[in-house]
Amino acid sequence: MTPAKRVPAKPAQAKDATARTAFAKPAAVKRAAARPAAAKPAFTPGALVGALAKAYPDWGPTLEFSTPFELLIATILAAQARDERINQVTRRLFKKYRGPAAFVRAPQAELEADLRETGFFRQKAAAVKATSQGLLDEFGGEVPADMESLVRLKGVGRKTASIVLGNAFGIPAIAVDRHVQRVAQRLGLTTESDPDKIEADLRAFFPKKEWVKATWCLVLHGRRICTPTPRCPECPVRAVCPYPTKTA
Numbered sequence: 001m002t003p004a005k006r007v008p009a010k011p012a013q014a015k016d017a018t019a020r021t022a023f024a025k026p027a028a029v030k031r032a033a034a035r036p037a038a039a040k041p042a043f044t045p046g047a048l049v050g051a052l053a054k055a056y057p058d059w060g061p062t063l064e065f066s067t068p069f070e071l072l073i074a075t076i077l078a079a080q081a082r083d084e085r086i087n088q089v090t091r092r093l094f095k096k097y098r099g100p101a102a103f104v105r106a107p108q109a110e111l112e113a114d115l116r117e118t119g120f121f122r123q124k125a126a127a128v129k130a131t132s133q134g135l136l137d138e139f140g141g142e143v144p145a146d147m148e149s150l151v152r153l154k155g156v157g158r159k160t161a162s163i164v165l166g167n168a169f170g171i172p173a174i175a176v177d178r179h180v181q182r183v184a185q186r187l188g189l190t191t192e193s194d195p196d197k198i199e200a201d202l203r204a205f206f207p208k209k210e211w212v213k214a215t216w217c218l219v220l221h222g223r224r225i226c227t228p229t230p231r232c233p234e235c236p237v238r239a240v241c242p243y244p245t246k247t248a
Contacts, residue, residue, distance in 0.1 A: 041188050042240045045206045045214075048187070052217035055236035056224070059216040061167045063087065068143040068168035069135070070094055073103075075160045076127050077118045089117050100132035100141050127155035145169045158196060166212040174202045174211045179222025186226060186243040 041048075053059055062083040065071035070090065078086045093114060097103050103111065108125060115121040115128075134153040135141050143164065144150055150161035162175035176184075176195040180202075184190045190201035206214045225231050232238055232246040 041205075042242065043237070045210065048237065048240075049206070049210050049214050049217055051236050052221055053213065056217055056220040059213060059220055061163075061216070062219075064090060065168070066094075068145075068164055069099060071168045072131065072143055072156070072160070072164050073128055075163050076131060076155055077115065077124055079124070080120060081118050086118060089115065100135045103128050103132040104136065130154040131156060143168070145171065147173070158199065162199075162215075166215065172208045172211040173215075174199050174206070175215050175219075176202070177219065179226075180215065180218045182228070183218045183222045183226045186230070186241065187237070188242045 061071070063071060063074040063078060064087045065074055073093075074086055074090050077089065096114070097106065106114075106129075108129070111125040111128065112121050115124050118124055131153050135143065138152065139149065145165065147158070147161050147165065150156050150164060151158060159175045159177055162173035165171040166173040166175065174180075176199045181193075181195065181198055184198055184202060185193075189205055190198045192198050192201060202214065203211065221236075225235050230243070230247055232241075232243075233248070235241065238246070
């Protein structure tokens with residue numbers, strides 16, 4: 001018997017290639033979309049903090065407070081407002097409201113009137129009441145001294161919690177606000193845009209004992225020199241800054 005003739009297989013259709021691409025491993029896609037790692041800075045952490053601290057010898061908290069609770073409330077009120085204005089308000093506010101229970105008892109309209117000068121006063125009054133209630137309900141009216149507990153409070157994120165930990169309790173922490181984010185990106189300390197990821201990059205770069213000092217040095221540098229339109233000729237770290245579009 002003559003064996004049957006083998007029929008050659010048809011070449012794969014183009015749609016098969018499309019299908020294979022569509023079902024590519026997710027990891028491959030993630031690798032393609034990953035952000036480039038930040039280049040190694042041209043300076044050491046100590047040299048950077050030293051240069052900035054020399055330029056800003058007044059580094060440190062710019063909000064006035066006498067207790068962890070006052071710093072917590074002042075930091076919440078400082079959103080979208082200048083610290084100088086918040087200090088003017090809290091000098092009166094903390095004489096009238098002595099603790100979380102006083103804020104909770106205050107009529108909403110009255111508290112809003114007391115906070116009007118801070119801007120967004122309705123939202124801030126609600127946030128202060130919610131935070132105060134959380135302190136009473138969960139922590140006996142005391143401000144907790146750990147990140148996990150602080151961020152459980154309504155209206156308290158990692159930035160606010162870090163400011164309270166570092167400045168009211170002396171616990172090393174890095175707070176990332178818009179100034180820290182801008183300066184860290186321009187100095188090449190991070191390529192991230194998410195505040196939590198920027199915080200992680202800065203925690204890895206600076207020694208733990210320098211976290212609070214580094215935070216305030218970056219904040220003040222961002223407020224005074226490395227503004228959205230930077231004043232590069234006045235920059236104390238211009239010589240080592242990799243920012244490509246320096247101003248003349």
